[in-house]
Amino acid sequence: MRRTPPPRPLRAALGATLTLAALAALTACAADGPDGPHAPVGLTAQAGSATSVHVMWNSAPVADRVSGWQVFQSGRLVRELPADKTMVDITDLAPQTAYAFTVRAKDADGRRSAPSATVDVTTPVARAEDRRAPTAPPTTTGRAEGPRTVRLDWGPASDDTGVTAYDVYQGGVRIHTSGGAERGTSLGGLQPGTAYAFTVRARDGADNSSPDGPAVAVTTPADPGQGPGTAPGAFTATAVPGAVELGWTAPDTGRATSEYELYVDDRPVTVIQFGTGAVPSGRAAYRLTASEPAGTVWALKLRARLPDGNWGAFSEERRITLTG
Structure with a gap:
């Protein structure tokens, strides 16, 4: 009976043996080819409390056919999101610790983009037994900066341990988080010729949220070039x-x-x-x-x-x- 010889290991150009893990990595890279989606842009990370970070990025072009997102913390996959979600809270983090985040896009064919630019963020010091919420931002103003962008500004809230973040809500849903020292932000990705209502809440290092500040209504102008x-x-x-x-x-x-x-x-x-x-x-x-x-x-x-x-x-x- 003729015996079949054992398979020989695959070898790279320099003669090094390719392990199964390396071969799998090469296969994954092949799937992430140049025809896949573009790398996400506009990535930001804001510490919302001593144990959480809010990560956001821009929506993908329609032509990229993005079906989902992967969020990485120091190279480790920590969240997977559907295509319509471009923000996430990463929780259960350590206080006063530095973290690095990247995001990759996936398309309907399973191809992944290159990683986004890395953003670094450090969580603040934890405040023990902080149960007092900040005051609401006293004022909110808004104006359209174009068919798809709105500028919001708000007055500073106060807190016994300090405000660490401001959360922007639209229709009762949080859509943006800014740092505690910021007094305004620009919101993109909106629809032309549309009326929006926004409110802002302050948050402290223990994740206590204030009541809503005053609501502000903004209508984006029409864009004849957008259908x-x-x-x-x-x-x-x-x-x-x-x-x-x-x-x-x-x-x-x-x-x-x-x-x-x-x-x-x-x-x-x-x-x-x-x-x-x-x-x-x-x-x-x-x-x-x-x-x-x-x-x-x-x-x-x-x-x-x-x-x-x-x-x-x-x-x-x-x-x-x-x-x-």
């Missing part, structure tokens, strides 16, 4: 006896729009809702009852509820005179 806007189109308002007849074209938000907010003289007066089966796909109409006397002048505009829950941009404003 259809979120404002209702061709808005009309016609006064008829005892009422106003409204008409508009539904914005292209990715799905049928069933909810609109109507403003009269810059004040919200009603939310127009279309029930299931009655949602207009093109031209919409609504009759608003008017009890004010004839000759009253109104300025009307409306905006649509977007699929993500935010209000879109306002339509053009129309001025009408009520009739008897």
Whole structure:
């Protein structure tokens, strides 16, 4: 019976034996080829408390087809996230300790990007038995810096052991963390022609959070180069006896729009809702009852509820005179 000789070890160019681990590493590198997603950019790391760090990075270009993210702490994989999550809290860390973080992107074919640039952060000293939350930031202001960027600024909060971080919330969800010494930040990755509401909370080294500071509303301007806007189109308002007849074209938000907010003289007066089966796909109409006397002048505009829950941009404003 002929015996099959044992397989010979693979050898590298310099004659060194390739172990199974090295071969696996080479296979992984091959999967991370030049056609994979780009390395994440905009990586930041902020110590939120003595035992936690908030890591954030920019969203990926659509062309990268990113399906998820891998977060590494000193080269060790510590978190895996879906594509729509670009921030994470790394917890159970040691106080007063230096850490280094990187992030890699994965695409739908399993290829990984190169690592992002490394960011370093040091957790602060722990404060024992700190149960007192900071005060809320006393002021919040905001302005649009472009179709996809908003600038927020806030007043300093106070705390008996010191504020270590400020958390920015949008729609009740934390979207950003800044350092305790910072008084403002720019938020990117927003939608053009969209109304946003933001609040800020202060946090101390024991992870005690303040109440919300004052809410601030900011609407990003439309961007003609980014496809259809979120404002209702061709808005009309016609006064008829005892009422106003409204008409508009539904914005292209990715799905049928069933909810609109109507403003009269810059004040919200009603939310127009279309029930299931009655949602207009093109031209919409609504009759608003008017009890004010004839000759009253109104300025009307409306905006649509977007699929993500935010209000879109306002339509053009129309001025009408009520009739008897």
